[in-house]
Amino acid sequence: MAAVDLVPLVDEGLGNSAYLVDLGDGRALVVDVSVDLRATREVARRRGLKLAFAADTHLHADFLSGARQLASTEGTQILASAAGHREFAHTGLRDEDEVDLGGLRLRVLATPGHTHEHVSFLLLDGQTPVGVFTGGSLIVGGAARTDLVSLDRTEELARQQYASLQRLSMLADEVEVWPTHGAGSFCSAPPGADRTSTIGREKATNPLLRADSEDAFVDALLGSLGSFPPYFLRLGGVNRQGPDVFEDPALRALDVAAARALLAEGARMVDVRPVPEFAAAHVPGAISIPLRPVFASWLGWLAPHDRPLIVLRGAGQDPAEVAWQAAKIGYSNLAGEVAGGLDAWIAAGHPMASTRLVHAEEMNGEQVLDIRQTAEFAGGHLPGAVHIELGEVADRAEELTREPTVVMCGHGERAMGAASLLEQAGHRDLAVLEGGPDDWARVTGRSLETGV
Known part of the structure; x- marks a missing residue:
């Protein structure tokens, strides 16, 4: 050969x-x-x-x-x-x-x-x-x-x-x-x-x-x-x-006033910071999609392609990576990023929100929402967990009629995305589980259920 x-x-x-x-x-x-x-x-x-x-x-x-x-x-x-x-x-x-x-x-x-x-x-x-x-x-x-x-x-x-x-x-x-x-x-x-x-x-x-x-x-x-x-x-x-031919994509800087004006006109904010940072403080209504290798897929699943998107990132995150990940799935609608990030938003005196992170041993009878893919859920999930795939959460948010709710996935990134969509839909008493079902089973000593 x-x-x-x-x-x-x-x-x-x-x-x-x-x-x-x-x-x-x-x-x-x-x-x-x-x-x-x-x-x-x-x-x-x-x-x-x-x-x-x-x-x-x-x-x-x-x-x-x-x-x-x-x-x-x-x-x-x-x-x-x-x-x-x-x-x-x-x-x-x-x-x-x-x-x-x-x-x-x-x-x-x-x-x-x-x-x-x-x-x-x-x-x-x-x-x-x-x-x-x-x-x-x-x-x-x-x-x-x-x-x-x-x-x-x-x-x-x-x-x-x-x-x-x-x-x-x-x-x-x-x-x-x-x-x-x-x-x-x-x-x-x-x-x-x-x-x-x-x-x-x-x-x-x-x-x-x-x-x-x-x-x-x-x-x-x-x-x-x-x-x-x-x-x-x-x-x-x-x-x-034929995809449009373009120059290397980049995020232009938007001051807080410009970002707020775009949001008032229907733009959406995508917060790409890690889960703990989003949990501690975020702009109300922002969608949490942490910047990681799978960012593009979840951007394309959770964020609209037909209205402007405003990025909020952490100081150590690469704006070019955000722009390239969006470009490769045809998201040419990035209006820019908030100049100065969350610190600038806070300094301007605008409202903030937060989402609790909980460990398995801290759970106490809350409703559990598992937002993993169906095959993942069938492979092992917490007893009694409600299952809605992350891609369907925004459309099915009204099905969650009971709170408090702990949202979970395999590690926490997708769960925080789901929690941000639920917060946007009006749910308030929410928390995100740190870790996944195997962590819960190890900590609690209980068995997972299988099947759907």
Whole structure:
């Protein structure tokens, strides 16, 4: 098997991998890169590479593609499925088309399922298949979800996904598998540390490849589908039309008066500080979304995309990271950040709020609201806990008719986001549990319940 100089570019927050292939002649191919091109460009700069080709396996729903940005700024050639009908300049490719990369070649394999126009790219060295960029088709231990194009096509696409995985399984066992979606992705990647694999390993271990019939495959795949952020339903269309080309995003400074004026006109405040800081003091009505690797997903789940957002951050937090995380999911609506942060807000004499943090041993019969994903809740939760997923809290806040309430997740970050949404909806006697269900069980000596 020929060796290929491939660099995975992992986005731990979105649970995705892009890839850079050094073509050995001063040029590179990149696959499934987002508009947050910082890591891609740094690798290219370090190696002295021109980003000559950008291939997209499908119309991404969970991030804005960076291909058009590269084409505009660096003259990169975009390679994508002709069936995607992208509305900007690109090389439209069909099944079995090949692209000469200068020694290496890409062969297009139509693999619909995750999306209707999905393709995989088989990388060949001469006549030898080396690896295959499978996007959201065959992934490590599974296959990506099929309900993002339209709900009424979910089963149809699941059956196409079955055929696509069968096609990929016909490749030689030693062929490397380089998927885009991995653990942590809301595109239905199963948990696990490995982000790449081989055809042989997947044939031996992937339960979907071992399904004994198409119907069994469809039942297993559709049975694994959880919820996903609402922006997933918009970004495929944006990526088809072509994301806007922009300068590096940044947060402009807003004085307190300007921020308050925007809030009065319907803007929302997103507080990105760590949970303990938000708990101690925050602006009433602010949404708590701590800045961490998964910030983008929860921003896209909890904050509106169609009204201005005002950021409030801590002094040690990087404003560029906030701006880039928002940009990669198409949130171009950041109006700016409060200059001077919370200290400036307090100095101006405006009202403040706080939220209690409690340890397991301090709980005393309060209603418990568990806001984790359904699969997490089913795996083990406090006896009698109410379950509402975080993404549904704002719409279902009126279902909580009893207080006091302790809100919980796995560590506290998502729970504080839920508490901030409940506070906004008028709930007042709220607390957030520090830690998760396993911490509670260890401290109390009680058993968790399972199932839903």
